Amino acid sequence: MNRIKKGDTVEVITGEDKDVRGEVLRVLDKGTRVVVSKVNMVTKHQSAQRAGRSQMQGGRIQFEAPVDVSNVMLVCPKCDQATRVGYTVVDERKVRVCRKCDAVID
Ligand SMILES: [Zn+2]
Numbered sequence: 001m002n003r004i005k006k007g008d009t010v011e012v013i014t015g016e017d018k019d020v021r022g023e024v025l026r027v028l029d030k031g032t033r034v035v036v037s038k039v040n041m042v043t044k045h046q047s048a049q050r051a052g053r054s055q056m057q058g059g060r061i062q063f064e065a066p067v068d069v070s071n072v073m074l075v076c077p078k079c080d081q082a083t084r085v086g087y088t089v090v091d092e093r094k095v096r097v098c099r100k101c102d103a104v105i106d
Helices: none
Strands: 009-014 021-028 033-036 039-046 061-064 072-075 085-090 091-100
Touching: 009 033
Parallel strands: none
Antiparallel strands: 009 021, 009 072, 021 033, 039 061, 085 091
16 A cells, blocks of 8 residues: 555655655556656756647746655645655554544545
């Protein structure tokens, strides 16, 4: 079970984007890397030709590069703190819990 899921809010705990929060847009490589909204933005130079039929006129495009899941912490929707994730079983289903306030996150 992945610690971080698509749609979660996470907080970056290291690097250039430290303390930035964003929504998880994608989970990659079996949960080891995540793409987080507005985190780890990189600029790619794209030629007009490669832009093809898209609306881009070429030039620079910015997008989020994946970050290692160990560089982010889940933000608990209940207590709004970056927290480690625990697990518990509710109705025979494994769910995540906030280590700070014990809220079930799922
Ligand atoms: Zn909490």
